[in-house]
Amino acid sequence: MEQCWGLNCLEFPIKYLFSVVIDCVLNKKGVKKRKMLTQILHGFQILFTLNIFIYLIGGLLMGIFFGSVPGLTATLAIALLLPFTFTMKTIPALVTIMGIYAGGIFGGCLTAITINIPGAPASTMTMIEGYEMMKKGKGASAIGHAAIASGIGGMIGALILMFVAPQMMKVALAFKSPERFSLIVVALIMVATVTRGSLLKGIISTLIGLAIATIGLDPLIPTPRFHFGIPYLMRGVGLLPAVTGLFAISELLRQMEFKQWDIKLAQKIKISDFIPSWSEIKKIGPFLYLKSAVIGNFVGILPGGGASMAAFMAYGEAKRSSRYPEKFGTGIPEGIIAAESANNAMCGGALVPLLSLGIPGDAVTAIIFGVLLIQGMIPGPQLIVEHSGLIGTMFAALFTAQMLIPLVTFLLTPVYLRITNLNRGLIFSFIAVIALVGTYVAEFSAFQMGLAVVMGVLAYFMQRAGYPIVPVLMGFILGPYLELFFRRSLTLGKGVAIFFTSPISAVLLLLAGLFLYILGVKRPHLEENNSKS
Amino acid sequence: MNTEKRVIKPNSNLIEGLLIFIGTTVYFLKALELQQPFQDGQPGPAFYPLCLAAALYICSIVLIIKGMCLKEIKNETVKTRNFPFKKTLIAIILTSIYLWVFLRIGFWISTILYGTMIAFVMEYGKRKIYMTIILSALIGIIVSGAVYVLFGTMLGVKLP
Numbered sequence: 001m002e003q004c005w006g007l008n009c010l011e012f013p014i015k016y017l018f019s020v021v022i023d024c025v026l027n028k029k030g031v032k033k034r035k036m037l038t039q040i041l042h043g044f045q046i047l048f049t050l051n052i053f054i055y056l057i058g059g060l061l062m063g064i065f066f067g068s069v070p071g072l073t074a075t076l077a078i079a080l081l082l083p084f085t086f087t088m089k090t091i092p093a094l095v096t097i098m099g100i101y102a103g104g105i106f107g108g109c110l111t112a113i114t115i116n117i118p119g120a121p122a123s124t125m126t127m128i129e130g131y132e133m134m135k136k137g138k139g140a141s142a143i144g145h146a147a148i149a150s151g152i153g154g155m156i157g158a159l160i161l162m163f164v165a166p167q168m169m170k171v172a173l174a175f176k177s178p179e180r181f182s183l184i185v186v187a188l189i190m191v192a193t194v195t196r197g198s199l200l201k202g203i204i205s206t207l208i209g210l211a212i213a214t215i216g217l218d219p220l221i222p223t224p225r226f227h228f229g230i231p232y233l234m235r236g237v238g239l240l241p242a243v244t245g246l247f248a249i250s251e252l253l254r255q256m257e258f259k260q261w262d263i264k265l266a267q268k269i270k271i272s273d274f275i276p277s278w279s280e281i282k283k284i285g286p287f288l289y290l291k292s293a294v295i296g297n298f299v300g301i302l303p304g305g306g307a308s309m310a311a312f313m314a315y316g317e318a319k320r321s322s323r324y325p326e327k328f329g330t331g332i333p334e335g336i337i338a339a340e341s342a343n344n345a346m347c348g349g350a351l352v353p354l355l356s357l358g359i360p361g362d363a364v365t366a367i368i369f370g371v372l373l374i375q376g377m378i379p380g381p382q383l384i385v386e387h388s389g390l391i392g393t394m395f396a397a398l399f400t401a402q403m404l405i406p407l408v409t410f411l412l413t414p415v416y417l418r419i420t421n422l423n424r425g426l427i428f429s430f431i432a433v434i435a436l437v438g439t440y441v442a443e444f445s446a447f448q449m450g451l452a453v454v455m456g457v458l459a460y461f462m463q464r465a466g467y468p469i470v471p472v473l474m475g476f477i478l479g480p481y482l483e484l485f486f487r488r489s490l491t492l493g494k495g496v497a498i499f500f501t502s503p504i505s506a507v508l509l510l511l512a513g514l515f516l517y518i519l520g521v522k523r524p525h526l527e528e529n530n531s532k533s
Numbered sequence: 534m535n536t537e538k539r540v541i542k543p544n545s546n547l548i549e550g551l552l553i554f555i556g557t558t559v560y561f562l563k564a565l566e567l568q569q570p571f572q573d574g575q576p577g578p579a580f581y582p583l584c585l586a587a588a589l590y591i592c593s594i595v596l597i598i599k600g601m602c603l604k605e606i607k608n609e610t611v612k613t614r615n616f617p618f619k620k621t622l623i624a625i626i627l628t629s630i631y632l633w634v635f636l637r638i639g640f641w642i643s644t645i646l647y648g649t650m651i652a653f654v655m656e657y658g659k660r661k662i663y664m665t666i667i668l669s670a671l672i673g674i675i676v677s678g679a680v681y682v683l684f685g686t687m688l689g690v691k692l693p
Contacts, residue, residue: 084683087688200592200595204553204592207585207589211560214585218578220578223567225564226563226564226582228563249628252624252651253618253621253624256618256621256624256654256655257618423652423656424656425653425655425668426672426675428655429651429672429676430648430676430679432628432647432651433647433677433680436628436631436632437644437692438684440635441684441690446632446636449632453628453629453632460621464618465549483581486576487580487581490575490576494574
């Protein structure tokens with residue numbers, strides 16, 4: 001596909017800049033210690049080749065579009081991209097996904113600010129301040145602040161990822177089967193407890209995901225399980241039908257209940273309206289950007305953290321530490337900056353456990369996990385060692401995508417706001433067809449299409465009944481690994497004692513219990529008391 | 534369609550608990566058909582599914598008990614929309630028909646019809662009926678063309 005672009009000869013001068021930097025790095029001593037840095041610089045060099053860079057721009061634009069349309073999310077965008085990754089080369093696939101990820105998290109703020117409907121859940125905190133600013137006639141400025149904060153926060157998050165992931169990888173090497181089992185338990189419990197709704201329903205969703213993952217061949221002994229006499233089921237439920245069903249088909253069914261949204265801008269916007277004044281930025285100061293980005297990144301590292309929680313925590317901290325907390329909620333840029341800086345910084349954080357430990361922390365990283373598997377890479381401690389070149393490009397792509405957010409926003413927001421008002425029949429017909437045909441072409445199997453529909457209908461009714469969907473996906477993706485490490489540990493340790501005799505495993509299980517108590521049992525009581533008062 | 538009427542809201546916890554209990558029983562029975570949970574002192578293919586079934590049973594029983602304890606919900610009357618997911622049900626039926634005809638009549642006809650019908654269901658009631666039909670047909674053709682370009686032309690995939 002790269003060949004057919006016919007653009008291989010056109011390369012950015014930036015590529016040569018990076019080659020000079022790499023030469024400088026390699027010519028000094030301690031090359032081994034700087035291996036990752038060199039790979040990241042190589043990554044930038046590859047990224048700034050036009051036929052790769054175009055994927056980043058495409059992904060970023062697609063991500064912003066999906067993020068800005070209410071009902072569409074970055075998760076859905078990556079889910080729809082999944083069938084294409086079967087035929088795409090690894091680097092374009094990873095670069096596109098990084099673009100979608102960054103754009104999708106940011107895009108939600110556009111409709112949150114302009115029409116008071118967050119395009120993505122992560123933009124709910126932005127909406128509080130942004131829409132108030134919109135009502136005061138400062139909508140463009142609010143979008144400008146959001147774009148700059150997203151760019152800065154995202155870049156800080158990506159930088160932290162570049163430095164933390166290789167270090168985490170060294171820690172991850174100490175994790176054997178019992179520790180890995182306990183780590184997956186922590187991740188699943190956190191996702192089940194953190195997602196909205198009751199704890200019990202979160203746990204049931206996780207268990208349903210784990211149960212679906214047991215369909216097909218046993219991971220240790222080649223015995224088919226739960227195939228109900230259907231030969232196609234002996235191979236199990238594929239990742240593609242699961243992801244497209246859970247996110248695309250269920251969303252189509254959910255959207256059937258809603259009416260058309262209407263986006264109308266009060267006035268014509270010029271590019272200069274988006275750029276906040278220097279005095280305003282100076283007054284806010286760099287510390288708020290940095291602090292919010294660090295909070296967002298940390299939340300991202302925690303399994304189940306997610307962009308919404310990152311934005312919520314950073315917004316809360318900005319309000320707490322502000323000189324004028326009473327102004328929060330009345331339309332001030334500080335609230336937007338805190339929320340947007342944090343939710344984009346979360347992207348880098350969420351990739352840390354995925355790449356170093358092989359544990360995805362949310363729906364997007366769970367799908368990225370699947371993409372890596374499709375591309376023949378196994379997420380975990382060996383990933384950075386074995387595929388450092390590819391991972392370096394991935395880091396570079398995330399950093400560059402975040403950097404491009406303000407530029408794309410200033411140039412294209414008026415166009416985006418018109419596109420988001422596209423006919424819903426067109427958008428969802430397209431999503432339905434691309435999801436189903438995409439599932440078909442992955443294995444040329446109509447049965448897989450059927451599985452996607454079954455998963456979609458199941459997800460739709462589960463959502464209607466208040467059961468979160470993200471734990472189902474997490475359970476489905478991590479299920480085979482959970483079983484593998486569980487049974488392997490039991491075999492090695494001659495019983496469950498091994499989970500408690502290993503100090504790391506014992507601490508992780510203790511943490512799991514603690515999370516369950518604090519987030520699942522204690523928090524609902526606190527929320528109930530707060531709502532009463 | 535949105536006429537409000539008074540209906541008795543069923544106790545959702547109880548129904549959900551029972552549904553999960555039944556589903557778990559099917560899963561449990563299928564797990565028992567596998568080899569012994571332990572073979573030579575090592576956990577076999579049935580072991581882990583049986584653990585999951587046990588956890589699901591516990592959760593379903595908790596849901597059922599919660600449902601039975603909240604007796605006041607049983608007698609509560611609430612205002613609700615008359616069958617709010619009628620369009621959703623139509624979409625499920627349309628999608629099932631699309632799956633059935635996709636390989637039989639080929640990509641183009643099935644996808645144009647499916648795209649048109651989905652758009653029609655979504656757009657129904659927003660404008661005059663003939664306008665909705667024309668718009669939906671256009672959407673069906675555009676969507677089919679776009680998907681063909683993506684898969685058939687750009688990725689070189691042979692569609693039925």
